[in-house]
Amino acid sequence: MSLTSVTIISPEAANGRNVVALGVTKAFAATKKTAVFRPAVCRKETFTDVLLEASNAGLSREQSIGVCPKRARTDKEGSRADIVAAYTEAVETAQPEAVVVVGTDKSESILHNLKNSIHSDSAVKILDRIILACFLTLSLF
Secondary structure (H helix, E strand, O other): OOOEEEEEEOOOOOOOHHHHHHHHHHHHHOOOOEEEEEEEOOOOOOHHHHHHHHOOOOOOOHHHEEEOHHHHHHOHHHHHHHHHHHHHHHHHHHOOOEEEEEOOOOHHHHHHHHHHHOOHHHHHHHOOOEEEHHHOOHHHO
16 A cells, blocks of 8 residues: 655644645545644644544544644654654554644644654655645645
8 A cells, every 4th residue: 555645834823734734634535544643733732633523544633643842842852753653653553545744833843853863764654745834725625
């Protein structure tokens, strides 16, 4: 099985990342078994639940998140390992055809550091394609 992985990140809020993420998730879920993964997200955040409702891989919220953003900033090494482990476990559990990885505000630097710090094979799995939400338009949908 070939896994399609799309990562949607943005350096700041209010640029359409969540709209794009929801649209991409719905588009993939219409034709593929689709999972959502959030590398660094606050437990109080609610948009992950919206994305999970649009996906169809059957993962729980707990299975779809890596670490909290505060930990990602303060414990970079430990967080990187935990994010990779959580992503790998989510993919192995759900066996999706597509994964939409959605960052949080200012997560570009977190994901960039993650990409540069882990094995290139793992980085390819997580960051197969990077879409910067600030450059996307609704014409994609």
